[in-house]
Amino acid sequence: MDIYQHDESFRGKGYKIIAGVDEAGRGPIAGPVVAAAVILPENLKIDGLRDSKKVPEKERARLFWDILCLSDGIGIGVIEHQEIDRLNILKATKLAMQKALDDLTVIPDIVIIDAVSLPSVPIRQVSMIKAESKSASVAAASIIAKHTRDMIMLHYHDIYPLYNFKKHKGYCTEEHLDIIRLHGPCPIHRKTYRKVFDLELSF
Numbered sequence: 001m002d003i004y005q006h007d008e009s010f011r012g013k014g015y016k017i018i019a020g021v022d023e024a025g026r027g028p029i030a031g032p033v034v035a036a037a038v039i040l041p042e043n044l045k046i047d048g049l050r051d052s053k054k055v056p057e058k059e060r061a062r063l064f065w066d067i068l069c070l071s072d073g074i075g076i077g078v079i080e081h082q083e084i085d086r087l088n089i090l091k092a093t094k095l096a097m098q099k100a101l102d103d104l105t106v107i108p109d110i111v112i113i114d115a116v117s118l119p120s121v122p123i124r125q126v127s128m129i130k131a132e133s134k135s136a137s138v139a140a141a142s143i144i145a146k147h148t149r150d151m152i153m154l155h156y157h158d159i160y161p162l163y164n165f166k167k168h169k170g171y172c173t174e175e176h177l178d179i180i181r182l183h184g185p186c187p188i189h190r191k192t193y194r195k196v197f198d199l200e201l202s203f
Contacts, residue, residue, distance in 0.1 A: 003136040004045055010110055011042060015124070019073070019108035020137025021097050024052070024145040026089055028170035029196050030163070030189045031153050032080045033089065035096035036144035037104055037111070039073035040137050046070065049139050051132040052146040064147040067140045075103030076148060085192045094118055100141075112138050160186045 007018050017039060025033040040046075046066050048059060055063060068074065077099025084092040098118055101111065110124045114131040128134060132142040150169055157165040162183055168176045170188075172195060180189070180196065189196045 003049070003134060003139055006135050007040070007112075007137055008042075010112075010126075015110040016042070017072075017106060017108045017110075018137050019075075019101065019104065019111045019123075020131070020135050020139070020141040021100060021111055021113045022052075022132050022138050022141040022145055023093050023096060023114070024142070024149040025170070026093055027172070028190075029172045029176070029193045030081065030165070030170035030186070031156060032078050032149065033084060033093050033096050034079075034145045034149040034152065035077040035093065035100040036141040036148065037073070037075040037077075037097070037100040037108075038067060038071050038137055038140040038144055039104065039106055039108060040067075040140055041070070041072050044070060046136075046140070049136060049143070051130075051139055052142040053132075055143065057150070060143055060147055063143045067143055071140065073104045073106040073108075074144060075100040076144070077101075077103060078148075078152070081188050081190050084190050088192075089190075090116075114138055114142070156188055160188070162186075 010018055019037045019039050021037045023035040077096035079092040079096045112131055112135045113127045115129055117125055117127045131138040153165045153169040163179050163186055185196050
């Protein structure tokens, strides 16, 4: 079953308005976690739409604008590093997803979510592992979330150029860790993450 047939199978069960939800930024040691909720029109097919992790950066930017222009609804939720440290990343991710759904101007009949469930959201939900590889609406949400987060990290690069966020986007690369060893963490690092916490203690 391709990603479009998967969503059509839900429409065949009477769920006409389908929202896909995904996040970007659970793994990094700096910056926000960003979630997106996307409602695609019935019968729409976007050339090249797939899991954002399998899409090169330039193509992802093109897909971002295709989805933005063609979707029936897009919601974004952003939870910054301070809240991640206060809540933990799983709770922060769920909150970002809830905010993304709240940001929609259309109420979906069903929500397809990557990997987690949202007990506080009173809408029928289907949670699937690797949903971004199975559902077109979740794949679209993964593109929106990833591109939005990348743009945020480019903004942070302008504020903190020493940390080279434009290259690694806050992920835990060896270069990123070496920069923290040299300069210490900057204000957008997630201080409760073990690798940041240990380097901060040694700085």
